[in-house]
Amino acid sequence: MSKRLETVFAGVTFKNPVALASGTCGFGKEFNEYFDIQKLGGLCSKGLTLHARGGNDGIRVWETPSGIMNSVGLENPGVQHFIECDLDRMNSLDLVNIVNLGGHSMEDYLQAVEILNDYKLDILELNISCPNVKAGGMNFGVKTEMAREVVREIRKACKHKLVIKLSPNAEDIVSLAKACEEEGADGVSLTNTFLAMAIDLKKKKPVFENTYAGLSGPAIKPISLRMVHQVAHAVSIPVMGLGGISTWQDAIEFIMAGATVIQIGTASFMNPRLAVDVIDGMERYLEENGIENLSEIRGIL
Amino acid sequence: MSKILENQKITEDFYLMKVEQDNDASMGQFYMLRAWDKYPLLSRPISVYDADEKTVSFLYKVVGQGTEIFKELKSGDEITLDGPHGNGFPDATGKIALVGGGVGVAPLYLTAKKLKEAHPEATVDMFLGFSGEAMLVDAYEAAADSVTVNVGGFVTDDIDPTKYDVIMTCGPEIMMKVLYKKCVSVGATAPLYVSMENRMACGIGACLVCTCKTANGNKRACKDGPVMLGSEVFGNE
Numbered sequence: 001m002s003k004r005l006e007t008v009f010a011g012v013t014f015k016n017p018v019a020l021a022s023g024t025c026g027f028g029k030e031f032n033e034y035f036d037i038q039k040l041g042g043l044c045s046k047g048l049t050l051h052a053r054g055g056n057d058g059i060r061v062w063e064t065p066s067g068i069m070n071s072v073g074l075e076n077p078g079v080q081h082f083i084e085c086d087l088d089r090m091n092s093l094d095l096v097n098i099v100n101l102g103g104h105s106m107e108d109y110l111q112a113v114e115i116l117n118d119y120k121l122d123i124l125e126l127n128i129s130c131p132n133v134k135a136g137g138m139n140f141g142v143k144t145e146m147a148r149e150v151v152r153e154i155r156k157a158c159k160h161k162l163v164i165k166l167s168p169n170a171e172d173i174v175s176l177a178k179a180c181e182e183e184g185a186d187g188v189s190l191t192n193t194f195l196a197m198a199i200d201l202k203k204k205k206p207v208f209e210n211t212y213a214g215l216s217g218p219a220i221k222p223i224s225l226r227m228v229h230q231v232a233h234a235v236s237i238p239v240m241g242l243g244g245i246s247t248w249q250d251a252i253e254f255i256m257a258g259a260t261v262i263q264i265g266t267a268s269f270m271n272p273r274l275a276v277d278v279i280d281g282m283e284r285y286l287e288e289n290g291i292e293n294l295s296e297i298r299g300i301l
Numbered sequence: 302m303s304k305i306l307e308n309q310k311i312t313e314d315f316y317l318m319k320v321e322q323d324n325d326a327s328m329g330q331f332y333m334l335r336a337w338d339k340y341p342l343l344s345r346p347i348s349v350y351d352a353d354e355k356t357v358s359f360l361y362k363v364v365g366q367g368t369e370i371f372k373e374l375k376s377g378d379e380i381t382l383d384g385p386h387g388n389g390f391p392d393a394t395g396k397i398a399l400v401g402g403g404v405g406v407a408p409l410y411l412t413a414k415k416l417k418e419a420h421p422e423a424t425v426d427m428f429l430g431f432s433g434e435a436m437l438v439d440a441y442e443a444a445a446d447s448v449t450v451n452v453g454g455f456v457t458d459d460i461d462p463t464k465y466d467v468i469m470t471c472g473p474e475i476m477m478k479v480l481y482k483k484c485v486s487v488g489a490t491a492p493l494y495v496s497m498e499n500r501m502a503c504g505i506g507a508c509l510v511c512t513c514k515t516a517n518g519n520k521r522a523c524k525d526g527p528v529m530l531g532s533e534v535f536g537n538e
Contacts, residue, residue, distance in 0.1 A: 023508070030507040030524070046509075054519055061502045061510035063341055063366075068502060075509045075519060217342055246339070269343055269503050272383070 004286040004293055005279065007041070009238050009260045010161050010186040012122050014041035014096050017294060018251065018279050021242050021265030022047050022100035022125065022165070023072065027086040028093070034272040039279060042096035044263060045082065047127050049102050050112040052078035058209035062198050067217030067244070068266055069196050071208045074102050079112045083119055091120055100165070102127040106150065110157050117159045124160040126151075129167030129192040141167035141176075141192075148179040155184040163240065166190040168220070168227055177231040189240035189263065190231060191224040217266040218244045225257055232258025232299055246270060248281025258299035302379040306356065308372070312436045315404070316372050317350065319358045322382050326352040328412035329471075329496055329528050332384030333504040334359065334367075336374055341366045346501045346523070348408040348471070349385065357382065360407040360437070386504055387527045390494055394420040395466035398491075399445070400480060402430040402456055402472025408496060409471060410437070413444040426465075430456025430472065455479070462489035470531075471496035481531040493531035497522040 005016035019042030025031050028043045037043060055075025062069045077085070079101070090097045099121045103109035109126075116124065128150055129141035140150050151164055164180045166173055168191035177188050193214025198207040207213075224243020232239045241259025245251055246267035254262045264275045271277070282294070291297060307319040326332075326349045333344035345367040350360040363372050374380065390412050397416060399409045406429050413425045427445040429435070431452050441448045449459050457476060462468060462484045468491050470477050477495045484493050499511040499522040506524030513520050515533040520526060 024503070026507040026509075030503070030505045033505070054514060055509065055512055057514070059500060060512070061343075061500050061508075063343055066340060066342065068342055070502070070508075070510060072509050072512075075512060218339070266342070269508065270339060272503070272505065 002283070002287070004291065005041075005283055007260060007294060009240070010123070010163070012096055012161060014261055016041040016279050016282070017255070017261045018042075018275055018282070019044055019096065019098060019240070019261060019263045020268065020275060021263035022127065024265040024268055027082070027090060031268070031272060035276050038094040039276055040095050042098050042261065043090065043093070044098040044100050044125055045086070045090065046076050047074050047100045047102040048076050048079050048082050048112070049074055049104070050079055050108040052076065052081065056210060059207055062207050062213065064196075064198070064215065064217075064219060067215055067219030068269070069198060069208070069213040069215050070193070071210050071213035073210070079115050083115070087119055087121065096122045098123045098125050098163070100125045100127055106153060109150065109154055113154055113158045117157070121160060123163055124158060125163045125165050125189060126154060127165045127192070129165055129169070142170055144170070144172060144176045144179050147176050148183055151180050151183040151185055161186045163187040163189050165192055166231070167192045168224065168243070169195045173227050174230050174234045177235050181235045181237045185237060187238045187240065187260075188231065188235065189242060191220070191227055191243040194220050194223070216244065218246050220244045221246075221250060225253055228254055228259050229257040229301065245278070246274065248278045248285065251278050251282055252285060252297070255294055255298050256301050260298065303382050305374050305376055305378045305380055307376055308374050310372075311360070312434050314363050314433075315360060315436055316363065317358060317360050318371065318374070319356055320380060320382060321355065322357045323355060324352055324357050324385065326357055326385040327389045328415045329389035329408050330385035330387045331527065332357065332359070332382045333386065334371065335381040335383070336370055336378070343502055344381075344383065344504065345371070346386070346504055348496070349411055350407045351411050351414070360404070360410070362404040383504070386523055388525070390469050390496070390528050392416075392419060393467040394423040396464060397423055397425045398428065398460055398462070398465040398468045399425060400428045400456060400460060400468065400470040400472070402476040403432065405470070405472030405476075405496070405498070406441070407471070409469070410441060410444055412469060413441070417444065428456050428460050430454070430476065457483055461487070462491060463487055465489070465491045467491050467494070469494045469496075471498075477531065478535050481535040484531065494528050495531045495534055496527045497529060497534065498527065
């Protein structure tokens with residue numbers, strides 16, 4: 001492989017700018033049965049919380065035209081279990097180890113951050129945007145001033161590179177991203193899923209027990225791309241772009257819109273080897289167009 | 302891509318598709334099937350009805366967008382099979398009951414066949430429940446020692462769980478739950494294995510949308526199951 005795809009994000013070197021998105025790839029074990037996951041530039045862990053969570057009841061996935069809605073509800077084994085069972089393996093891989101952390105109170109976030117401070121990892125991706133946790137995950141990511149306070153407190157406590165994962169449901173995603181930058185975040189990633197709804201006509205009830213769920217997949221790509229473009233132009237910290245990327249062409253679009261790294265999520269369910277196809281396609285595109293490094297086309301629009 | 306050898310209509314809603322595929326599929330496992338490029342977005346988890354080393358067959362019910370596409374496929378068409386996935390039913394011998402409801406009868410054919418092959422001395426009794434018309438009864442009769450068919454009623458009424466060493470079931474969750482409760486109430490000692498059919502997305506254990514909250518903690522239907530003990534799935538309700 002050439003160095004065409006090599007990318008530096010907030011001082012962390014990615015051999016290519018393609019990561020698997022949090023919540024779609026567990027801790028990397030399952031996809032490793034399909035391809036050597038060390039072909040990836042990075043891997044975002046399943047969203048962790050301080051304590052283990054069983055996740056939501058009822059139906060957790062619903063297909064839509066060109067997308068899916070999910071309501072998993074941050075099912076995860078908790079930070080401590082992750083450290084004991086998965087962290088060493090993730091660190092031993094030749095890729096950027098991105099640990100995703102969620103929470104439903106400031107205290108929980110801070111305790112988890114402090115536990116993780118004692119361990120090696122490459123980037124901490126802070127989820128302030130999961131729409132599934134009734135206790136308030138949504139709120140942190142919706143209002144700029146609430147997000148600012150969370151980022152401020154966590155920045156003070158966190159020794160790791162800190163990337164804030166933004167919700168497209170934010171009141172003003174550009175001002176929220178700027179607040180993250182002002183409070184010392186090393187980068188932002190966007191977008192998480194769009195709050196959505198489905199109704200079961202037979203039961204005359206919402207499909208999901210939580211009423212609303214998160215929409216992802218190619219259906220959201222044009223909107224996520226627009227948001228990445230707006231945010232990348234408004235902040236000077238690097239942006240990880242995600243939201244419906246399902247081809248190498250989509251990935252190049254996000255790079256042109258200003259993303260430094262891209263993440264693939266739902267599209268891995270269409271084809272578990274998709275991330276490798278995207279990496280290969282990007283490499284080929286650069287080669288055929290005489291582009292020495294992705295940075296030549298990053299943010300050109 | 303694998304070549305479709307047959308795709309035959311069995312009853313109004315049910316089809317049987319035979320696909321050329323080298324495999325080591327065992328009873329109760331499933332494949333993720335896909336016969337399109339991008340949409341519908343998700344592949345469809347379908348359990349193995351029958352398999353030999355070179356072919357896999359799927360008995361499926363047409364219920365939505367994906368299976369509507371499957372039913373139009375002709376022999377010679379291609380389909381992507383990813384699998385086999387899941388743990389499948391355990392090996393067993395002695396007096397065995399297999400209880401199926403609706404499309405849940407599908408994995409029980411290979412199960413009966415494999416159990417009889419491995420243990421000629423075992424007795425395999427099948428109880429098959431259908432809401433509409435019965436199907437493939439001749440095939441099931443050839444695989445098992447006896448087949449009891451129930452159309453329109455409750456197949457769980459037909460079985461005396463105390464007569465068996467092990468019971469395996471696949472069907473609507475409510476049917477499997479009723480069977481579990483019946484086993485408990487009559488004091489059956491046979492372990493009851495249930496095959497869960499929760500909605501799935503990735504099919505490989507990564508996305509956690511098919512989680513079953515069991516007495517032994519959360520389990521992924523696709524990776525830790527689909528076969529679980531009835532007592533862990535329904536025991537804490």
